[in-house]
Amino acid sequence: MERVFMKGCEAIAEAAVRAGCRFFAGYPITPQNEIPEYFSRRLPEVGGVFIQGESEVASINMVYGAASTGTRSMTSSSSPGISLKSEGISYCAAARIPMVYANVSRGGPGVGSIQPAQMDYLQATKASGNGGFKMMVFAPATVQEAVDMTFAAFDYADRDRNPVLILCDGVIGTMMEPVVMPEMKGDAEIAAIKDGKKSWAAIGHELDYAKRGWIQPGNWSTAVMQQGNEEAAAMYDNWQKNDVQVEQYKVEDAELVMVAYGISARIAKTVVDKYRADGKKVGLIRPITVNPFPYEAIENLNYGQVKTILDVEMSIPAQMLQDVSLAVKGRCPIETCLCSGGNIMKKEQVMDAVAKLI
Amino acid sequence: MEKIYARTKGLRPDVVSGFCPGCMHSTVIKLIGEVLEEMNQMDNAVAVLGIGCCGLHMEYMSYDNVTAPHGRACAVATGIKRANSKSLVYTYQGDGDFASIGLGESVSAANRGENITVIFINNGIYGMTGGQMAPTTLLGMKASTAPKGRIAEEHGYPMHMCEILNQLTAPYYLERTSCNTPQNVLKTRKAIKKAFQNQLDGKGFSMVEIVTSCPTNWGLDTMKSLDYLNEKMLTEYPLGVIRDNG
Numbered sequence: 001m002e003r004v005f006m007k008g009c010e011a012i013a014e015a016a017v018r019a020g021c022r023f024f025a026g027y028p029i030t031p032q033n034e035i036p037e038y039f040s041r042r043l044p045e046v047g048g049v050f051i052q053g054e055s056e057v058a059s060i061n062m063v064y065g066a067a068s069t070g071t072r073s074m075t076s077s078s079s080p081g082i083s084l085k086s087e088g089i090s091y092c093a094a095a096r097i098p099m100v101y102a103n104v105s106r107g108g109p110g111v112g113s114i115q116p117a118q119m120d121y122l123q124a125t126k127a128s129g130n131g132g133f134k135m136m137v138f139a140p141a142t143v144q145e146a147v148d149m150t151f152a153a154f155d156y157a158d159r160d161r162n163p164v165l166i167l168c169d170g171v172i173g174t175m176m177e178p179v180v181m182p183e184m185k186g187d188a189e190i191a192a193i194k195d196g197k198k199s200w201a202a203i204g205h206e207l208d209y210a211k212r213g214w215i216q217p218g219n220w221s222t223a224v225m226q227q228g229n230e231e232a233a234a235m236y237d238n239w240q241k242n243d244v245q246v247e248q249y250k251v252e253d254a255e256l257v258m259v260a261y262g263i264s265a266r267i268a269k270t271v272v273d274k275y276r277a278d279g280k281k282v283g284l285i286r287p288i289t290v291n292p293f294p295y296e297a298i299e300n301l302n303y304g305q306v307k308t309i310l311d312v313e314m315s316i317p318a319q320m321l322q323d324v325s326l327a328v329k330g331r332c333p334i335e336t337c338l339c340s341g342g343n344i345m346k347k348e349q350v351m352d353a354v355a356k357l358i
Numbered sequence: 359m360e361k362i363y364a365r366t367k368g369l370r371p372d373v374v375s376g377f378c379p380g381c382m383h384s385t386v387i388k389l390i391g392e393v394l395e396e397m398n399q400m401d402n403a404v405a406v407l408g409i410g411c412c413g414l415h416m417e418y419m420s421y422d423n424v425t426a427p428h429g430r431a432c433a434v435a436t437g438i439k440r441a442n443s444k445s446l447v448y449t450y451q452g453d454g455d456f457a458s459i460g461l462g463e464s465v466s467a468a469n470r471g472e473n474i475t476v477i478f479i480n481n482g483i484y485g486m487t488g489g490q491m492a493p494t495t496l497l498g499m500k501a502s503t504a505p506k507g508r509i510a511e512e513h514g515y516p517m518h519m520c521e522i523l524n525q526l527t528a529p530y531y532l533e534r535t536s537c538n539t540p541q542n543v544l545k546t547r548k549a550i551k552k553a554f555q556n557q558l559d560g561k562g563f564s565m566v567e568i569v570t571s572c573p574t575n576w577g578l579d580t581m582k583s584l585d586y587l588n589e590k591m592l593t594e595y596p597l598g599v600i601r602d603n604g
Binding site: 053055073206208214215217 | 367370400401402403404406416417418419420421422423424425426427430433434435436437438439440441442445446462463466
């Protein structure tokens with residue numbers, strides 16, 4: 001396939017279209033406006049539907065409705081807009097509705113700043129809405145990864161009948177990089193995917209109570225509710241066993257291991273190379289899925305050799321640190337290298353943080 | 359002997375209605391079922407249920423339905439209809455759902471002229487949560503959150519959704535009916551059928567606002583609540599066709 005030069009947000013939208021996404025609803029918020037703008041041009045070309053919702057709340061609920069018909073559907077926003085979508089995301093999770101959304105995250109809390117940040121980690125991985133549901137959460141570190149993850153996200157969403165989140169920082173969303181796009185799914189394949197959901201989709205059914213499409217984000221019966229929660233918990237456990245994605249970079253002999261995701265990981269990787277050139281034993285663990293989190297990779301480090309873990313993230317206070325701590329289990333000190341509020345992590349800051357520890 | 363009347367197939371035959379005595383939800387959902395059967399649309403219908411008493415029949419509806427988050431039914435219906443335009447999609451919402459928390463979604467869907475049908479149940483109060491004040495609560499009407507009754511200076515005035523939507527260009531059909539008399543039940547049935555037919559004909563947004571009683575939360579028995587509906591509710595909310603572009 002041909003390499004093309006694309007902005008992250010537009011590349012995400014194109015990847016979604018190629019994965020068979022035929023419905024998008026969204027609301028303007030910086031720095032992700034290029035996603036809805038791209039969809040508004042692109043979806044009509046492939047017989048899809050784009051709607052600019054009257055709010056983030058309406059947009060996620062349009063997606064809830066569209067995805068309830070079995071149509072591959074997506075929304076996107078940035079941090080404060082994602083908070084507004086929380087209710088609808090929780091409904092999708094409860095009703096087992098597959099859909100994909102992207103958070104091109106910015107500084108927070110509150111309206112925060114429009115510059116890139118990684119301040120929605122806990123919201124994304126632990127509590128994206130009420131009720132304790134979880135999602136697969138992918139954290140791209142390059143535009144190419146954002147493309148590949150978005151393309152795959154629809155398959156994961158359909159496999160699990162659950163929402164999937166692309167947790168992008170504003171850097172990935174707004175920078176341009178060369179990418180290779182996946183092959184466009186054909187109309188027949190997209191129709192077959194939709195047909196596969198016919199039994200449960202709200203599309204009208206033969207008049208029979210047992211066969212009706214019932215999109216049910218709750219139940220009067222506490223027993224039914226608990227059963228649904230137990231099934232979801234089992235699914236989350238399976239992700240932890242089967243779906244963790246992690247990059248381990250030069251950790252075999254490392255004495256200092258950085259843990260970073262998204263754009264921070266990319267900067268940390270540069271720092272690893274700089275120190276390795278000087279013979280310093282520095283490595284990097286990069287969670288690619290931040291949920292399920294790669295606890296095992298961190299847990300299985302040789303703590304006779306690793307002297308310090310350095311958590312690098314664009315959030316103050318640190319958030320991923322909680323997951324890192326769960327894996328380290330007090331076997332070595334964990335230091336942090338942080339920035340926030342829209343400040344982008346600088347290589348020099350990470351260099352300095354490492355210098356103090358080796 | 360010829361069977362000339364049967365319960366609509368839209369509701370499971372073995373389940374007794376969960377609505378309070380004198381509640382008109384039972385009447386309206388029966389009418390919707392009958393109309394869908396008559397129009398041969400039961401296997402093509404998708405109901406989007408609001409939160410509140412509107413969703414109480416989800417367990418025993420026989421056809422497809424989606425429960426929307428509180429107030430978001432028109433947005434959910436928009437998504438369903440746009441993604442699968444052949445479905446007959448209607449929302450079933452109360453006044454708290456449609457006119458309070460969902461006002462933005464309701465007005466915006468109407469303003470886009472979405473090709474959906476709204477069945478809006480206006481009983482002037484929150485039912486399921488126990489009688490709190492709604493945007494449609496009458497002046498002087500007591501509510502659990504307005505113990506002295508609705509006061510204009512503090513709470514503003516009852517909202518007239520048909521008239522508000524009538525300010526927009528896009529809506530195709532807006533009618534206010536009631537189920538207070540056998541005649542009005544038949545008029546409501548006719549209005550629902552017309553609203554559904556509009557959608558099948560691709561005419562755009564139709565709404566039937568049905569003024570109903572809530573004996574439980576009005577604190578009145580079924581007969582007195584009917585009197586209250588006739589004397590007070592229908593004075594504030596006069597029945598009739600507000601707009602018909604057909």
